[in-house]
Amino acid sequence: MPMLNMRYVLPDHIIDLNRIPELSHIQELEEWIVIGAMTRQREIERSEFLAQHCPIFRDALIQVGHQQTRNRGTIGGSLCHLDPAAELPAILSALDATVHITGPQGTRDLPIAEFPAFYMTPRIELNELVTGISFEPWPEGHKSAFVEFARRPGDFAIVGVAALLDINNDGTIKRAAIALAGIAAGPVRCGSAEQTLMGARISKETIRIAADTCREIDAMEDIHAPSSYRQHLAAELVSRAVHTAIDGPGAGSSK
Numbered sequence: 228m229p230m231l232n233m234r235y236v237l238p239d240h241i242i243d244l245n246r247i248p249e250l251s252h253i254q255e256l257e258e259w260i261v262i263g264a265m266t267r268q269r270e271i272e273r274s275e276f277l278a279q280h281c282p283i284f285r286d287a288l289i290q291v292g293h294q295q296t297r298n299r300g301t302i303g304g305s306l307c308h309l310d311p312a313a314e315l316p317a318i319l320s321a322l323d324a325t326v327h328i329t330g331p332q333g334t335r336d337l338p339i340a341e342f343p344a345f346y347m348t349p350r351i352e353l354n355e356l357v358t359g360i361s362f363e364p365w366p367e368g369h370k371s372a373f374v375e376f377a378r379r380p381g382d383f384a385i386v387g388v389a390a391l392l393d394i395n396n397d398g399t400i401k402r403a404a405i406a407l408a409g410i411a412a413g414p415v416r417c418g419s420a421e422q423t424l425m426g427a428r429i430s431k432e433t434i435r436i437a438a439d440t441c442r443e444i445d446a447m448e449d450i451h452a453p454s455s456y457r458q459h460l461a462a463e464l465v466s467r468a469v470h471t472a473i474d475g476p477g478a479g480s481s482k
């Protein structure tokens with residue numbers, strides 16, 4: 228709808244997916260959580276099941292647009308619209324989600340890392356449909372946070388960070404996933420920060436070193452911000468996201 232509204236696309240036909248109820252669901256299938264492509268963002272935000280097993284969705288969604296846009300916007304629409312700053316693709320990247328696609332040739336699964344083709348263009352054919360996404364939830368008690376910087380509440384972020392952490396009883400980090408939005412055409416996994424965190428004991432120093440690796444990241448620039456500012460935001464927000472995941476909202480903020 229935004230693309231129509233801004234006259235970026237002038238299609239001859241529009242296919243309405245609203246009347247396919249099978250595309251709208253949040254399900255647990257064995258070890259996996261499956262979310263249908265037409266599931267509304269607001270439904271995901273309010274799902275008690277996801278709040279329990281994957282609270283990062285709720286953390287992020289309250290920062291996505293406005294309640295009115297979340298009432299109508301879908302997870303599949305966000306993924307296929309593929310705005311570089313969108314929150315949901317970044318979360319799905321951190322979760323190593325799989326995208327389920329259907330077309331005349333049958334069905335296929337694509338790892339989220341392979342889903343973006345280029346700027347605002349997913350790797351699906353014109354006659355294909357995303358039917359849903361699935362992912363393995365992180366263990367119970369894992370830590371997570373989504374933090375972002377946007378000029379005004381409800382705006383697309385300049386940079387956003389999804390952070391997931393699994394912490395051992397002895398305070399060392401067993402597993403870390405950090406994904407950035409607003410850096411490139413698709414979500415960017417911050418492998419160097421993840422590697423720095425994994426196996427390390429949590430400390431301000433370790434978090435700072437991990438976050439600072441993002442200053443080297445190859446960041447895009449556009450009318451909103453140069454790449455150097457995005458690199459700076461990436462480092463600051465990764466630090467803030469990891470602190471927030473561990474200590475709660477507001478932790479790690481320098482302001």
Ligand SMILES: Cc1cc2nc3c(=O)[nH]c(=O)nc-3n(C[C@H](O)[C@H](O)[C@H](O)COP(=O)(O)OP(=O)(O)OC[C@H]3O[C@@H](n4cnc5c(N)ncnc54)[C@H](O)[C@@H]3O)c2cc1C
Nearest residue numbers: 228264292300301303304305307308313314356357382383
């Ligand atoms: C005022 C405003 C503020 C916003 N702020 C944010 C924000 O802060 N963060 C953010 O992430 N998003 C934001 N959005 C985007 C919004 O959250 C939706 O993701 C976006 O508008 C797509 O909406 P939709 O789900 O209705 O998809 P549509 O508009 O229906 O579809 C988007 C594109 O994906 C294709 N598509 C949709 N579903 C499928 C499918 N199942 N299979 C294949 N192709 C498909 C469509 O053909 C179209 O090209 C904002 C939107 C508005 C209008």
